[in-house]
Amino acid sequence: MKIIADMHTHTIASTHAYGTIKEMIEQAAELGLYAIGITDHAPAMPGSPQEWYFHNFAAIPKTYKGVRVLMGAEANITDDEGNLDLEEIVCPRLEWIVASIHYLTIKESKRDYITNNIDACTQLYLNVADNPYVKVIGHCGAPEFKFDYERVIPVLAEKGKLIEINSSSFRHRKASVSNCIEIAKICKRIGAPIIVNTDAHFMTEVGRAEGALAALEEIGFPEELVVNSSVERFERYLTEKGLSLRE
Ligand SMILES: [Zn+2]
Numbered sequence: 153m154k155i156i157a158d159m160h161t162h163t164i165a166s167t168h169a170y171g172t173i174k175e176m177i178e179q180a181a182e183l184g185l186y187a188i189g190i191t192d193h194a195p196a197m198p199g200s201p202q203e204w205y206f207h208n209f210a211a212i213p214k215t216y217k218g219v220r221v222l223m224g225a226e227a228n229i230t231d232d233e234g235n236l237d238l239e240e241i242v243c244p245r246l247e248w249i250v251a252s253i254h255y256l257t258i259k260e261s262k263r264d265y266i267t268n269n270i271d272a273c274t275q276l277y278l279n280v281a282d283n284p285y286v287k288v289i290g291h292c293g294a295p296e297f298k299f300d301y302e303r304v305i306p307v308l309a310e311k312g313k314l315i316e317i318n319s320s321s322f323r324h325r326k327a328s329v330s331n332c333i334e335i336a337k338i339c340k341r342i343g344a345p346i347i348v349n350t351d352a353h354f355m356t357e358v359g360r361a362e363g364a365l366a367a368l369e370e371i372g373f374p375e376e377l378v379v380n381s382s383v384e385r386f387e388r389y390l391t392e393k394g395l396s397l398r399e
C-alpha cells in the first residue's frame with residue numbers, strides 16, 4: 153500500500169514547521185504525489201498565523217507543478233462542544249480542514265475537564281462530527297484524549313468524516329500507537345474510510361507514511377478503505393465532496 157496524496161502538512165506559516173509552501177509542493181511533485189493538503193495550524197496554536205492568513209488562498213493555484221494543492225487548516229478543537237478556532241466565515245473558504253485536539257489549544261477553562269475524561273472526549277468528537285466543514289479527524293489516538301471508539305467511529309463514518317492514521321504518531325507520539333491500531337481495527341470491522349497522512353513539518357517528511365502503512369498492513373487493513381491509496385479512489389472522493397480534480 154502507498155499514499156498518493158499527503159493531506160496534512162505544515163509550512164513556515166505555522167512557525168514551528170520549516171518548509172515553504174513551494175518547497176512542500178515541489179517535494180510532493182518530486183515524489184509523484186497527486187495532491188498535497190497544506191494545513192497550517194489555526195490561530196489558537198502559539199505562533200500560528202492569524203485568521204486573515206486563511207482568507208487569501210485564492211492567490212494560490214489549485215494545481216502547481218502538476219500537484220493538486222488543497223489549501224486548508226489544521227483547526228484546533230477548543231472545547232467539548234466541538235468548537236474550532238476558525239470562524240464560520242473562514243471555514244467555507246477552505247478546501248481542506250483537519251480537526252485535531254492539542255492540549256495547549258483547548259480553552260484554558262476546559263483543559264483539566266477534557267483531559268483524561270472519556271465521556272467529555274466522546275461528546276467532543278460527536279459534536280465535531282456535526283461540523284460540515286471538517287473533512288478529517290486528525291491524529292485521534294492520543295491516550296489523554298481517549299474517547300469511546302466503538303460509539304464515535306460509526307458516527308464519524310456516517311457523517312462522512314475521514315479518520316486519520318497519522319504517520320508521525322508512529323515516530324513522534326509513540327504513546328498513541330496502540331490506540332491508533334485499535335481505531336484502525338474498528339474502522340476495518342465496520343468499513344469506515346480512513347486517510348493516511350504524514351503531518352510533515354519539513355519537506356523531507358512529505359509522503360513518508362511508512363510507519364502508518366506498515367501498521368495497517370500488519371492488521372490486514374483493506375486498501376479500499378484508505379481514501380488516498382490510489383489516484384482513482386482519491387479523485388472519486390474529491391468529486392463526491394465537490395472539489396475539483398488536478399488540472
Ligand atoms: Zn505542528
Ligand SMILES: [Zn+2]
Pocket residue numbers: 160161162226351
Ligand atoms: Zn498537524
